[in-house]
Amino acid sequence: MRDQDGIQSSGHFKQVSLDNHSEAAAAGRYVTARGTKYWSNGTVPLVAPELLGDVIASAADMAIVITQEGRILSILINESHPEFQRCKKWEGGDLHDYIAADSRPKFARGLSEAIAGKSPPRGIEINHVDGSKFDFPVRYTIHSVGPDGTLLMLGRDLRAVAELQQQLVSVHLELERDYERHRQYDARYRVLMDSSTEPMIFVDLATGNIIDANRSAAEALEADRDSLIGKALTQEFESRSGDNILDEVNAISRSEVRRVIEMSSRRTQKHLFVATTFFRASGERLMLCHLQSSDKDARQQHTLAESLQSMFDAGPEAIVFTDPKGFIQSANPSFLKMSEAASMSAIKQRSLADFLARGSVDLKVLVDNAVRVGQIRMFATQMQSEFGGQVPVEMSVTYLRDHAHPALVFMIRDTSRTSSMRTTRQPGAAGPADNVDSVMELVGSATLKDIVAETTDVVERMCIETAIELTRNNRVAAAEMLGLSRQSLYVKLRKYGMVDKPDAM
Structure with missing residues (x-):
């Protein structure tokens, strides 16, 4: 049967006659059979029946033809949504069975309005369910397409929109949590300030x-x-x-x-x-x-x-503060000059051993003894600059054990210009002073050559005694400090009768 526009009703859609369209095109007429222009008064160009399904499938992500009772007559799926192909099995079933419980009231209202010719222009959003693992939201517009009350539902996939909404909700919740944290911090800050x-x-x-x-x-x-x-x-x-x-x-x-x-x-x-x-x-x-x-x-x-x-900034002695392990925390300009360091930031958190000629050996002796007895005085060694130069120095160390953050304070004195020989001696150590007195008593009773030979033995014994005392009788460390092999050190210990103490390893 044909209507007055030359449209033949077949199935659930009005199929357009190509003959009328061809004749209108040949005659140069771009009006409908009623004599009105296309797109006016709700009319559309004539479309071939074999193209109508493709047009609908392309215009919507999913199109469903239903009866007024909700029975599914046909489903068209857009090719860009292959995951919806599983919905083809819905044909012949009741659409209510594939709608989530919370969306059924909305679908019922939308269906009633469409039958009454009052379909919402913005459509209705429906959550579909197909089993326990597949659910998705779709926005539909519902259109009456046949004299028998057949309805066409054109749907647009809302999953991307739903994901974006979920992300916005997550961001909003995170902002709320951040805001609460900031409120807590602000409250704590205010309490501390006011109290x-x-x-x-x-x-x-x-x-x-x-x-x-x-x-x-x-x-x-x-x-x-x-x-x-x-x-x-x-x-x-x-x-x-x-x-x-x-x-x-x-x-x-x-x-x-x-x-x-x-x-x-x-x-x-x-x-x-x-x-x-x-x-x-x-x-x-x-x-x-x-x-x-x-x-x-x-x-x-x-x-x-x-x-x-002022003493720290302008004093001639190098002053270094380190942690209990010997890592530099602060140093004065004299130390920077002695070590030839560019700035405080260039040496901060570096080990003081980097600036001692014997490295970790000297540092271990100084730290261990300072922590044990509280302080070390006039420890003779050599400092090494950033560029390899070496300077003889005397170091005194104080351990600040009662400080909130325990620290070691090193006072370093340059002895390169000292002309007389200085001895390094721990408090309570016996022997060196008596040896010096005995050498002085030789003047006038022995030749200079004999006195020098005796003095060499005295100095050698004093150095060995000092090294043994500083390393707490650790022969390996003492030999390394003196620049001797362990065997050579034992030979000299036997020479001076100093092998009685057991070796501390």
Whole structure:
């Protein structure tokens, strides 16, 4: 049967007559049988029946033809979605059986509206299920396509959209967790700041402004906390040295050494000592200032700290701080000059053994004895520079065992210009002084040649005794320290009657 537009009804779709289309094209007419232009009043160009299925399959990811009761008459699958081919087995079944329980009410409403000619323009979203392991969301638009009430459902796969939505939900949940963590950190920070009795302020080094202050700092400066925040540091403080306070702060931040600055509060005219700590947060350089009152004890401590700092910076003796294992933590300019190191950063965390001629042998002797007895005095050895040069030195070591972080302090003195011979002797060691006295008594009673020969034996015995004492009778270490083979050391020990002590391995 043909309708007035020349469209023949066959099956569930209206099939278009190619004869009418060809005649219209030949005549140059681009109107429908009703005389209206294509696309107007809901009309479309005539389509060949053998092409209609391909058009529908290409326009939708999946197309389903159903009755008004929901029975599936036919399914067309887009070739770009081969995974949907398993849905072909649905034909002849009830579509309700392949819809998730939570989507059935939506499908029922959409079906009723389509039958009534009120299909939602945006379609309806339905979750399909096919067994326990295959489910997928599809958005359908429902269209009436036959006089018998047949319905065409054109579906668009929503799995990519669903995955994107799931990712957005995951990101949102992660942001919520981050926000909660930041709230916890902020709460802890506020509790610490408000409960601390030590006045503290934070300064942004880029702008020089105060960005936070605790209650104790506001009380010490006799100001409201909110009035301090945002103020320039130079508006609240001035340097006691007369220099620009920001220039002084920036100079200290580059020196890698924590220092105390003496300032005056512009509000109260009180003298304050400010201990500075520098750090980075979110890429910004910040400074934490601990404010201390300049009472008598604080002034004495400050004076002592300044004196020690001046000695460390300008003293002629090389000073090195290491951890208990001998790794350098800090060193003064004299040590950098002696070791020919370019900067502090070039030697920090390196072993001090790298700068000793006998390397780990000397370092082990110094560290072990300093940790055992607390200090070592006037240990003679040689320092080796970065470029291989060697300098004779005397080293004294102090072990700071009661410090919060135990450390070793090395005082190193250059002895290359010393003209007289110096002896290295541990406290309580017996023998060397008596030997020197006996050599002096030979003057006037023996020739110089005999005195020199006797002196050589005395010096040799003193060196062996010192090495044995420093290595706690470890003959292997003592031989290495003296530059002797173990056999040669035993020969000399027998020569001087020093083989009674058992060897400490």
